[in-house]
Amino acid sequence: MKNIVILISGGGSNMAAIVRAAERDDWRRTHDARIAAVISNRPEAQGLAFARDELIATEVVDHKQFHSREAFDEELARRVDVHQPSLVALAGFMRILTPAFVARYSGRMLNIHPSLLPAFPGLHTHQRALDAGCKVAGCTVHQVTAELDYGPILEQAVVPVLEGDTAEALAARVLTQEHVIYPRAIARLLPSL
Ligand code: GRF
Numbered sequence: 001m002k003n004i005v006i007l008i009s010g011g012g013s014n015m016a017a018i019v020r021a022a023e024r025d026d027w028r029r030t031h032d033a034r035i036a037a038v039i040s041n042r043p044e045a046q047g048l049a050f051a052r053d054e055l056i057a058t059e060v061v062d063h064k065q066f067h068s069r070e071a072f073d074e075e076l077a078r079r080v081d082v083h084q085p086s087l088v089a090l091a092g093f094m095r096i097l098t099p100a101f102v103a104r105y106s107g108r109m110l111n112i113h114p115s116l117l118p119a120f121p122g123l124h125t126h127q128r129a130l131d132a133g134c135k136v137a138g139c140t141v142h143q144v145t146a147e148l149d150y151g152p153i154l155e156q157a158v159v160p161v162l163e164g165d166t167a168e169a170l171a172a173r174v175l176t177q178e179h180v181i182y183p184r185a186i187a188r189l190l191p192s193l
Contacts, residue, residue, distance in 0.1 A: 002086035003036035012047015014091035021183030121149035141185035
């Protein structure tokens with residue numbers, strides 16, 4: 001059985017999309033894969049309630065309880081490894097990971113970023129796209145490497161930027177496509193894991 005561990009920090013809508021796809025497309029049977037755990041760095045992450053309702057193991061590794069980024073990442077890796085993951089999916093996980101953590105899961109850790117990488121790495125991607133006068137925007141699923149918001153691209157989706165768009169309106173349009181491409185990217189990667 002291939003175990004997938006999903007890391008979240010907030011609402012977890014991308015995590016929920018992956019969980020729903022795994023159920024809808026019966027990943028247990030089609031890919032011998034399952035969502036083994038949802039782990040958050042924030043105790044108040046709303047996504048934890050969804051995972052619990054889906055009877056998925058949930059854990060919190062509260063980054064505020066650690067004196068350094070390294071100490072947090074070491075504990076996070078320990079808790080992730082309990083589930084023997086074939087794949088780690090960062091889904092709205094708002095932490096910058098240490099090179100040691102990234103190296104530990106090299107080749108089996110994905111992230112979803114709300115821009116068409118390599119354009120607009122980092123934060124506030126939608127406002128930056130609007131400020132730049134972009135006519136299209138989108139999202140990217142990529143392998144996580146030591147360089148932030150970089151790494152081999154697995155899937156992308158494009159959405160139009162509409163007249164009068166606010167960052168919030170554009171974010172909502174992009175988010176709907178995140179929920180399409182993230183499960184699809186994972187399903188396509190599973191056979192090779
Ligand atoms: C999304 O915009 C995602 O692209 C970014 O975090 C935001 C919230 O994601 N990484 P989620 O709803 O918590 O999955």
